Amino acid sequence: MSRVNTVLGPIPTEELGLVAVHEHIGYGMPGSELDTRWWRSPEQRYEETVPKLRQFHEYGGGTFVDATGICNGRDADYYKSLSAKTGVHIVASTGFVGGDTALPFFARASVEYLAEHFIHEITVGIGNTGSRAGIIKVGVSRGGRMTDLDKRIYRAAARAALTTGVPILTHLAIDAENAITIFNAEGLPLDRVLFGHVDDGVNADKTRDTWIAEQGGRVGFDTFGYETELPDPPFWARPRKERLDHFLRFIGQGHLGKVLASADANCSPLGWPGVEGHTVNYIFEDLIPDLRAAGLDEAAIKTIFVENPADFLTIQH
Amino acid sequence: MGAQTAEDTTGSTVNTVLGPVSAQQLGVVAVHEALLSVVPGAEYGFDVTIDRAEIFQTLAEKLKDFRRHGGGTIVDSTGMFHGRDVRLYEALSRTTGVHIVASAGQGPEEMLGGYFLTPQTNPPTPWPAEKFADLFAKEVTEGMVVPRVERRGAAGLVATAATLGGMTPTDESLFRGAARAALTTGVPVSIRYGSDAVRDLEVLLDEKLPADRVVVGGLDRKDAVAAGAPLQVATRGAYVGLDHAGTEDDAHITDAERAALVAGLVEAGHGNRILLSSNATGVAKGHPANDLPYSYVLTTFVPLLKAQGLSDEDVQRILVDNPRDLLSVR
Structure with a gap:
């Protein structure tokens, strides 16, 4: 039986449909909840979020993978209500965006405890919500090199992925040699790992996307839409054409079966201003038209947005 | 000197x-205690249970015991990011009749969330003093944050701490921010020093915060006593926090030594600068509790002071007058 954990319960892989594989309902660095400048009422949160998810659903979007880790404002109860009211499947993450977003309780924890925590969230549930995590988030802290804590989290994630069969999604694919060393040491097949953000403006030059694919890893071009052409682009933005060319070049090298794509947008950011006008629907409104214009056929588009994520997200036994 | x-x-x-x-109306004050103490992040731990009814019952019993032994006011010195639960404390205060003073502030650096340390800017520069000052001051002027829900009440002090190995640059920003918030709002600052109590105090004084608006906690640590820090802190006019009464371990002096230290300070004319507390944790999540009753100072430590020859007036000054002067909003 093929299945994927969503916040409302397991669903068959066949029901995933088009997947936005790296998105956020709302992301905030831990501690941002103390700063009232970012607060919004629940009315405002729903008002900012529901139309984007409904639009995603109407465009034909099936599944929204929320890559917000523990301590970053992840809110499974809220996701459940959003999913139930909009019809979008929402997959929640266990794990951390990076060591620098893990609060002291987890920063001090052993690999064994972290693995046990991730496994609990995948097999029993997140807190008392009953929602089981469908993916494990890990990442590289600011600074470009994996810290000791980052490495402990990667190792714990590898063990949890092996135990539960859910895959791993990374924030940043820099310093991939260290990541792959850990995954290999733990015996985790690299096709259970999506190395994300290979396309981001700060790190793209330093990210060995081809090498990762050659090792067997999946490769995420998942910051589509963070463009220098925006009126107020974030520091990780990149010229639109440069990113698209990078993506097409990578596919052209024979890696279509390895790629996933997403927009990494916030429906309603929790601890930062967000980027006005950038939503998950960039996938439908800009990215897929750009891919068609560049000559990709419907089969290739289906591979990127439906088949590859289905293979990736399906719980392995 | 004032x-x-x-x-x-x-x-x-x-x-x-x-x-x-x-x-x-404060009465006897326990000036450095913890009500609910949660290591940041422990609330998400799969094996950590947060049962508010159970926590309430445990804390209420401890507060009633404190009151029964003559206690009037508990200061929760855990700051704004270590389990502080303003609504729970309101209910506890109403139920037990014990005044509860809650604190703004946070620290040391290790206990901060990434929002303050690696913000989403390039480069990720940690927060400067001015931003901490604003964050802490608003907890007094606009109310204490219940994260992403509301502000309630007003913080009665700003509590922060420096890294044990020595004050880091971000710790210094926290200290300077705490001092500025104290200056603009009139509440005092409670610090736990890192490796050098006097040096850490001087960071606050450098911000022009009067010394008598500061309690330097942890001065019953062995390293502080060996360095003569309690007397030096008192001489500078700050309050000397001997706030681990009942703790006798590798890091702290014994109660007998603590009582002798108090007597020595009183004899040296610093009776108006001493504060006592037990650093008890009423309920701890994610770390071991210091499971002493809040009444420990009253029931167990005060007799040791009397044995040292302290008068009732001395004790009254230390337990009532000094914390009253410190906590009074200026």
């Missing part, structure tokens, strides 16, 4: 979780 002159606190108030209270 530091040796008792402030006139006749008309002063203290910020409690139930609102401003006349400073004269």
